[in-house]
Amino acid sequence: MKTEAKKRAVFFDRDGVIFKPIVMDGRPRAPHSIVEYKTLSGIMPGAKEAVEKVKALGFLAILVTNQPDIAYGVISKKEWEWVQSQLSSIPFDDIFICFHRRDDNCECMKPKPGMLLEAEKKWNINLAKSFMVGDTESDVLVAKEAGCKSILVDAPYNSSVSSDMRTHSLSELSNLLS
Ligand SMILES: [Mg+2]
Ligand SMILES: [Zn+2]
Structure with a gap:
C-alpha cells in the first residue's frame, strides 16, 4: 500500500489573529458579547485572504x-x-476548540499541544513542517510543544514575547511560509 505524503498545516489562533483582539489593561481577550464583537472586535483585516x-x-x-x-x-x-x-466566511479546513476552564486540567487547552496532536492524527500532518500563527506567548509555547514553527502577529502586548518568526500583518504571512 502506498503511504500518502504527510500534509503541512498552518494553525491559526482565533482572538487577536482572525478576530481583532479586545485589549483591556494591556491584555488581549475575546468578545464577551455580540455587542462587544460588533463594537470592539470583528474580522481582522486580511484574515480571509491569508487563509485562502x-x-x-x-x-x-x-x-x-x-x-x-x-x-x-x-x-x-x-x-x-x-x-x-x-468565522463562517473564512474557509478553514478544520476547527478545534477547547471549551474547558483552566482548573479542568484538560489536555487540549493551549499551551498544551492536544488540539495540534489531534489534528496531526486526523489529517496526517507533518508538524515539523507546519506553522502556528498566534498573538500570545501561549501560541508560541504550543508551537514548541507540538514541534512546529511559531509566528506572532505583531501587537503592542506581545512585543516582549520571542517566537520563531513575526509578521506585521496577516497580509504578509505567506512570505514566511517555506
Ligand atoms: Mg489570541
Ligand atoms: Zn480543553
Whole structure:
C-alpha cells in the first residue's frame, strides 16, 4: 500500500489573529458579547485572504482556539455561537476548540499541544513542517510543544514575547511560509 505524503498545516489562533483582539489593561481577550464583537472586535483585516493564500500554497488551514468563557460564565452559549459563526466566511479546513476552564486540567487547552496532536492524527500532518500563527506567548509555547514553527502577529502586548518568526500583518504571512 502506498503511504500518502504527510500534509503541512498552518494553525491559526482565533482572538487577536482572525478576530481583532479586545485589549483591556494591556491584555488581549475575546468578545464577551455580540455587542462587544460588533463594537470592539470583528474580522481582522486580511484574515480571509491569508487563509485562502495558505490553502492555495498547499497548506491545510486549521483554527485552534481556547474558548473557556462559556464555562467561566462571562458569555452565554447563544451569544458565543453567534460570535463564532462570524468565522463562517473564512474557509478553514478544520476547527478545534477547547471549551474547558483552566482548573479542568484538560489536555487540549493551549499551551498544551492536544488540539495540534489531534489534528496531526486526523489529517496526517507533518508538524515539523507546519506553522502556528498566534498573538500570545501561549501560541508560541504550543508551537514548541507540538514541534512546529511559531509566528506572532505583531501587537503592542506581545512585543516582549520571542517566537520563531513575526509578521506585521496577516497580509504578509505567506512570505514566511517555506
Ligand atoms: Mg489570541
Ligand atoms: Zn480543553
